[in-house]
Amino acid sequence: xxNASVSLHSxxxxxxxxxxxxxxxxxxxxxxQISLSLSSNSSSxxxxxxxxxxxxxxxxxxxxxxxxxxxxxxxxxxxxxxxVEAKPHIVEAFGPAKTAAEMxxxxxxxxxxxxxxxLGLVSLTVGLQLYREGKDLEKALSFAHKALNALDRHGGHxxxxxxxxxxxxxxxxxxxxxxxSLAYLNRADSLLGRLEEEGVERVxxxxxxxxxxxxxxxxxxxxxxxxxxxxxxxxxALEIIGMTLEKDGKELGIAYRDLADGYLSVSxxxxALPxxxxxxxxxxxxxxxxxxxxxxxxAEVATVYEAMDDFETxxxxxxxxxxxxxxxxxxxxxxxxxxxxxxxILLLRGEVPRAIPYLESAADRLKKSFDSKHVVAGYNYNNLxxxxxxxxxxxxxxxxxxxxxxxxxxxxxxxxPDLIVACQNLCITYTTxxxxxxxxxxxxxxxxxxxxxxxxxxxxxxxxxxxxxDLKRKARGxxxxxxxxxxxxxxxxxxxxxxx
Numbered sequence: 001x002x003n004a005s006v007s008l009h010s011x012x013x014x015x016x017x018x019x020x021x022x023x024x025x026x027x028x029x030x031x032x033q034i035s036l037s038l039s040s041n042s043s044s045x046x047x048x049x050x051x052x053x054x055x056x057x058x059x060x061x062x063x064x065x066x067x068x069x070x071x072x073x074x075x076x077x078x079x080x081x082x083x084v085e086a087k088p089h090i091v092e093a094f095g096p097a098k099t100a101a102e103m104x105x106x107x108x109x110x111x112x113x114x115x116x117x118x119l120g121l122v123s124l125t126v127g128l129q130l131y132r133e134g135k136d137l138e139k140a141l142s143f144a145h146k147a148l149n150a151l152d153r154h155g156g157h158x159x160x161x162x163x164x165x166x167x168x169x170x171x172x173x174x175x176x177x178x179x180x181s182l183a184y185l186n187r188a189d190s191l192l193g194r195l196e197e198e199g200v201e202r203v204x205x206x207x208x209x210x211x212x213x214x215x216x217x218x219x220x221x222x223x224x225x226x227x228x229x230x231x232x233x234x235x236x237a238l239e240i241i242g243m244t245l246e247k248d249g250k251e252l253g254i255a256y257r258d259l260a261d262g263y264l265s266v267s268x269x270x271x272a273l274p275x276x277x278x279x280x281x282x283x284x285x286x287x288x289x290x291x292x293x294x295x296x297x298x299a300e301v302a303t304v305y306e307a308m309d310d311f312e313t314x315x316x317x318x319x320x321x322x323x324x325x326x327x328x329x330x331x332x333x334x335x336x337x338x339x340x341x342x343x344x345i346l347l348l349r350g351e352v353p354r355a356i357p358y359l360e361s362a363a364d365r366l367k368k369s370f371d372s373k374h375v376v377a378g379y380n381y382n383n384l385x386x387x388x389x390x391x392x393x394x395x396x397x398x399x400x401x402x403x404x405x406x407x408x409x410x411x412x413x414x415x416x417p418d419l420i421v422a423c424q425n426l427c428i429t430y431t432t433x434x435x436x437x438x439x440x441x442x443x444x445x446x447x448x449x450x451x452x453x454x455x456x457x458x459x460x461x462x463x464x465x466x467x468x469x470d471l472k473r474k475a476r477g478x479x480x481x482x483x484x485x486x487x488x489x490x491x492x493x494x495x496x497x498x499x500x
Contacts, residue, residue, distance in 0.1 A: 093122075100129045100136075120150025124164055131171055141171045159201050159209060162188045166213050173220050181220045188213045211240040231262045250289055253282035257300055269308050276301045291328050295321040296499050299338065306494055311345055318342050334499060336365030340380040341497035347383055347489050352390045359384045375418075376497065378407030379490045382422055386487045389429055398429045401487070415449040418490055423449070425487040427467070432485060436475035443468045 093110050097103045103126045110122055127143030130136055148164040155161075165188035172181035192210045195201045214237035221230035238255050245252045260275035280297040283289045298321035305314040321338050325331045339362035346355035359380060366377040385400030405422040412418050423445045430439035447468055450461040473479030491497075 117154040123147035144168050162191045178224050248282050253279045273304045291324045294324040332365045333369035336362045356387045373410040375411040378404050382490045394432045401426045415452040420449045440471045
């Protein structure tokens, strides 16, 4: 069971390394200071496991400061804000420009009158806005190049260069140029390390940029299949953001949970378990966390124990998840999904009498709360059929399998492996009942579906065809061969039961 669960879990987690909305987001040039800050959206989750498009924001702020000074203001460390020097005449030239189109129009006037160093900062600002709007990545890349080249020429050992390198990495990632993206991000990471070592910039200023770079490295390496390396970047991003998040706060719990999820996807249970338990501990303490959040955390811990083949402990955490939702009538679908998962685990362990109440409860809850054709409901009806067949109740088992097949016909693509299993289970049940005509009809559907899968399903096709021929002989009373009597639970992995 573990191998099936873990391999599918890994396969499904990988698409989370998906195209990201800008990490360096909004740019507003209407005042006298440019600052780099963590997005305020990070309060819900800083992690790319759940929402990629959170990160660094280029903003501007108005300070009544002597222009001859460096134009730096005190660091607001609680918000992760970093101040970066800007020049008043640049801000004035942009005026009220907010959109990329407005900034491009202003840029044309600046090109003739600004020096190379100023144009580097201006190009970075325009590039960030183009990237944020996402309409013209090629133009965003062009401005990012201009910014990087100019900033390199005029003090390349600076935080602004790291920001420009990060922007280059983000744009190339969005364009699926992963090798180029990785090269720029590695260079940014190296530069930030040197700035930190040499004390050229304050740690508080470097940290938000470093966090964004580490997170983008996580995405890029994940997209390249370098999962173990990616998780190390994710872990470093967590360590950086952990210094600014409230201790034992909800956001930190989410971060622990997400990192645990990543380690689980590569079967690193040693790292996954303590992280998922930390997340659960934080959620139990946090009064503002909804019961559903606690249930989710319990389910995540259960997933780790299940992958470690400690099914009894997994069930105990799932039961704890149910208990946390007792007084939440709006969470019927969540309770139904958890019940379905407990029933599935118990069924796979052969504990049929213990599984049936959970499966029946799941069917009732899912029927009331989910779309009647939801795939989880289909799986649960299938598993109820398995349990009833094991309990020598083939008539009601056949009804359950027929409902399951009807749902999977709608929720799965034609000839999906889950549909084949449902048809096979119907055949087995009809055979047990002595209804050979119906059994032959179901087995014919199995054969037709396996044909579509071609050579990859040759072994299964040959076996299904042998059963088909035996059924025809059995119907004629000329066969004494033993036909299959055990139906198969669905799904093949608990991933299908994961809470959204």
